[in-house]
Amino acid sequence: MIRPLAVTLIFAQLLSGQLALGGSKEFEAFVSKAPCIDELKASTSKVFFNQTWYPLMISRPRQPLIPGFAFRNTITGNGYQLFADQTSTTLVESKLNGDTISANVWDTRKSCRLHSSDYKSAQFKVTAPARSRGMAVFNDSNLNDLLKSSSWGVIYVWSPFMPLSIEGIKEIRQAMTEKGKGKLTILVDGKANIKAATDLVEKGIVNAEDIRQVDSPELLARGVALHYPSAYIYKSRFLSNRSYIGHKSATVYSKWIDSEIKALTVSLAAMKEGK
Amino acid sequence: MIMSKSINAIKCNCLRKTLTVAMSVGALAVAMTQTAQANVDCSEKAASNAEAHLMPGAGYWMQSVDINHITYTSVGGISSYLFNLETEKLEPITRGMDAFPIPPGDIYVHPTGGGGYSFYKMGDGETAKPIFNDTDHFGVYQAVGLLPATKGPKDRVVRVSAGWGAGIFQDYHITTLEDGTYDFKRLHSHPVQVCRNLDTGGLDTQIPVLSRNGELIAGRDTNDQMTKIYKITNIHQVDAATDTEVADCEEVQTIPTETSKISFSFDNKKVMFVIADPITGKGRLLEMDIETAKLTTLSMPSEDVMYMTYRADSSLRNDDRLLYSRRTDAVGVESELILIKPNSVAKDDDELARPLEALGHLWGRACGMDLDTDAARAAGSRVNQNQCDELLNAANFASLPAEYSDLQKDQIQTLCKLSERAQKN
Numbered sequence: 001m002i003r004p005l006a007v008t009l010i011f012a013q014l015l016s017g018q019l020a021l022g023g024s025k026e027f028e029a030f031v032s033k034a035p036c037i038d039e040l041k042a043s044t045s046k047v048f049f050n051q052t053w054y055p056l057m058i059s060r061p062r063q064p065l066i067p068g069f070a071f072r073n074t075i076t077g078n079g080y081q082l083f084a085d086q087t088s089t090t091l092v093e094s095k096l097n098g099d100t101i102s103a104n105v106w107d108t109r110k111s112c113r114l115h116s117s118d119y120k121s122a123q124f125k126v127t128a129p130a131r132s133r134g135m136a137v138f139n140d141s142n143l144n145d146l147l148k149s150s151s152w153g154v155i156y157v158w159s160p161f162m163p164l165s166i167e168g169i170k171e172i173r174q175a176m177t178e179k180g181k182g183k184l185t186i187l188v189d190g191k192a193n194i195k196a197a198t199d200l201v202e203k204g205i206v207n208a209e210d211i212r213q214v215d216s217p218e219l220l221a222r223g224v225a226l227h228y229p230s231a232y233i234y235k236s237r238f239l240s241n242r243s244y245i246g247h248k249s250a251t252v253y254s255k256w257i258d259s260e261i262k263a264l265t266v267s268l269a270a271m272k273e274g275k
Numbered sequence: 276m277i278m279s280k281s282i283n284a285i286k287c288n289c290l291r292k293t294l295t296v297a298m299s300v301g302a303l304a305v306a307m308t309q310t311a312q313a314n315v316d317c318s319e320k321a322a323s324n325a326e327a328h329l330m331p332g333a334g335y336w337m338q339s340v341d342i343n344h345i346t347y348t349s350v351g352g353i354s355s356y357l358f359n360l361e362t363e364k365l366e367p368i369t370r371g372m373d374a375f376p377i378p379p380g381d382i383y384v385h386p387t388g389g390g391g392y393s394f395y396k397m398g399d400g401e402t403a404k405p406i407f408n409d410t411d412h413f414g415v416y417q418a419v420g421l422l423p424a425t426k427g428p429k430d431r432v433v434r435v436s437a438g439w440g441a442g443i444f445q446d447y448h449i450t451t452l453e454d455g456t457y458d459f460k461r462l463h464s465h466p467v468q469v470c471r472n473l474d475t476g477g478l479d480t481q482i483p484v485l486s487r488n489g490e491l492i493a494g495r496d497t498n499d500q501m502t503k504i505y506k507i508t509n510i511h512q513v514d515a516a517t518d519t520e521v522a523d524c525e526e527v528q529t530i531p532t533e534t535s536k537i538s539f540s541f542d543n544k545k546v547m548f549v550i551a552d553p554i555t556g557k558g559r560l561l562e563m564d565i566e567t568a569k570l571t572t573l574s575m576p577s578e579d580v581m582y583m584t585y586r587a588d589s590s591l592r593n594d595d596r597l598l599y600s601r602r603t604d605a606v607g608v609e610s611e612l613i614l615i616k617p618n619s620v621a622k623d624d625d626e627l628a629r630p631l632e633a634l635g636h637l638w639g640r641a642c643g644m645d646l647d648t649d650a651a652r653a654a655g656s657r658v659n660q661n662q663c664d665e666l667l668n669a670a671n672f673a674s675l676p677a678e679y680s681d682l683q684k685d686q687i688q689t690l691c692k693l694s695e696r697a698q699k700n
Contacts, residue, residue: 161335163348163372164415191602223533223551227482242500246482247415
């Protein structure tokens with residue numbers, strides 16, 4: 001039961017397009033207190049714990065919401081979550097396959113070893129609204145292609161539910177035009193009212209290619225649906241975990257792009273050096 | 276078309292229907308197909324005293340005006356609407372975006388196209404002229420707080436914050452005159468720059484929100500992406516020549532994750548917000564006690580919550596009810612407004628937490644759902660007296676999970692009575 005996970009995790013690390021910014025200190029503090037963490041590390045893979053994780057709030061029995069951490073693989077769409085309470089640590093692996101997410105859960109509650117009795121598996125269907133209506137979508141596979149297609153770029157996600165996110169399209173376009181480099185990808189809320197989105201195309205307010213609907217667990221895991229617009233930077237195949245939300249002017253976007261590119265460059269260099 | 280339905284009126288709408296319910300069980304998600312028990316309302320809105328309204332184009336932004344009205348910004352353009360919960364009709368209002376009501380709801384403020392803010396009288400209709408323009412206050416994402424210096428509804432000191440640049444606010448002394456007109460006085464020469472003492476050099480530009488009393492301000496930290504709540508302190512001048520003022524901020528609480536915009540309760544003790552379910556990406560509605568950081572899940576497991584606001588009564592106290600919008604179907608053709616009164620008795624009393632969970636589990640089992648603890652609490656807090664009786668009948672009670680086998684039926688029955696009483700009060 002454990003061996004395939006370890007293999008998967010190592011494989012995931014090799015293919016990873018994930019780069020999380022911040023949260024490392026918090027993660028270390030979390031790990032230092034997590035019960036049975038050494039056993040969990042030994043049972044899975046030390047490599048796994050060299051990944052950078054980003055914070056989440058996760059439900060689990062007895063505690064409505066507790067801090068946890070997650071790691072998602074950009075290429076496969078698979079993800080891992082780690083959370084703990086006073087008595088146990090839980091590792092969740094989730095895999096996206098078509099429209100189904102399978103979740104594998106290892107819980108150390110019964111002992112500090114990962115027995116098969118501590119393992120539960122389940123799956124549920126996730127049907128993307130756009131897919132069900134034959135609309136164009138932007139999924140993790142598209143994301144992976146995008147990350148490979150240019151050295152850096154910005155993903156901007158808007159929603160017809162949020163007027164300022166429509167207004168902001170021209171601001172991000174202007175900022176990117178002024179940069180002269182980098183690829184701008186504009187996407188729409190994965191659960192948006194499709195008619196409202198297409199109406200805006202007909203009115204010439206947004207372009208036809210700007211209404212691909214987000215169907216990417218990678219972007220959802222980064223909280224893309226919490227507010228629109230949400231913007232993300234990627235560089236050298238790495239997608240930042242930090243979303244930039246809310247309406248901004250072209251000038252503010254321009255400063256943000258410079259700052260995020262710089263931060264990504266530093267993080268990538270540190271990663272290369274194995275720090 | 277506007278539709279409204281009382282939850283009690285749609286009770287049993289799923290009787291003996293085969294339900295397919297996809298839900299999140301903590302980090303684990305399960306799909307199940309089961310048959311509901313007779314006389315148990317399995318709708319996601321299974322809440323006592325809950326109301327559901329289909330509002331045309333309601334989306335992510337709404338504010339409580341008074342007990343019967345909310346403003347919201349519609350889909351697909353820059354248009355504000357005023358929705359009457361009692362008549363279930365739209366009422367005329369100027370169409371600029373994000374109409375933010377100023378308590379007690381007789382006036383409101385829009386960002387002005389091209390910069391500045393304009394104030395309008397509620398009820399003056401779509402073509403109303405502003406009663407006051409402030410061209411020096413700029414930006415978007417405005418929020419309104421009624422400062423403690425307010426003497427009454429006709430003598431108000433109002434703070435209006437905006438989220439452009441690094442965060443600013445302006446204070447206004449608004450007096451209602453004998454003839455029903457309004458006198459506005461700005462209390463600062465220019466907008467005050469807020470939180471300049473923070474390492475980031477100011478309040479983050481992302482989705483700032485002011486508390487109802489104008490003394491707290493919250494926003495998402497650009498660096499760690501967490502939403503932080505600050506107390507505004509020490510407003511002072513930093514440049515006499517330009518009369519530039521700044522305000523310091525003291526961190527009061529951190530919500531340790533990415534959140535949506537938050538909504539402050541009218542007593543300024545709690546906040547509500549939406550987080551993304553780690554696996555499904557669905558919006559989950561949470562409430563946090565600002566002082567204790569205690570979290571409560573308010574939405575049902577299968578709901579996809581978009582936006583939320585507390586509701587005030589006519590005296591600007593908490594009405595104890597809250598409103599949230601959620602997607603009505605997977606394609607978001609319409610969103611639905613839900614009005615609920617969570618069970619405050621059980622939420623604040625740990626002794627009653629387990630009976631509440633047990634009740635939620637009974638509801639879940641009757642409806643073919645295996646809920647996790649927080650989902651069970653949320654469901655339990657929304658079960659009314661009739662539902663409670665049904666769930667506690669012998670056939671249903673036998674399905675109580677083993678970990679609650681120490682609970683007696685009358686312990687849960689007591690909870691239902693307490694809940695019913697609290698909701699009536």
